[in-house]
Amino acid sequence: MTPRIVLDRILEALFPGRGPRYRGLRGVGQRWERLAEKRLAAEGYTIRERNFRAHAGEVDFIAEEKGVLCFIEVKGRRGTGFGLPAEAVTLEKQRRICRSAEEYLMRRRLGSPACRFDVVAILETDGTTEITILRGAFDRPAPRAWRG
Secondary structure, eight states: OOHHHHHHHHHHHHSTTOOOOOOHHHHHHHHHHHHHHHHHHHTTOEEEEEEEEOSSOEEEEEEEETTEEEEEEEEEESSSTTOOGGGGSOHHHHHHHHHHHHHHHHHHTOOSOOEEEEEEEEEEETTEEEEEEEEEEEOOOOOOOOOO
């Protein structure tokens, strides 16, 4: 047995249900998603699905708030050196989220319910964490123009 496996077994015995933890940026992203999920629940959202995968991409959360189906992207930053978290939801990312939302509606046979695209922006600076929910952060963008 490797030292890593031994350590994992000891930690599992001490902290049952801990589950696997990722390191690096993936681990930070998961932590941000957990923070976002807690905030969304506190704000009255009902989480339907987490990390919905479609051909076009992934939607972090699919939730419902006051009868509106919300497709939610979580973005976080450890400072503003590369801009604000919400600025990272580019036009192309918006298109992928919209295509994934369409696929979700088709797979679940939901028809055309009232939908909205939200962003949860998480900014960590100087030991503080600021979580902002941007309701209706973007509308369905126009499809890319074909360049033949």
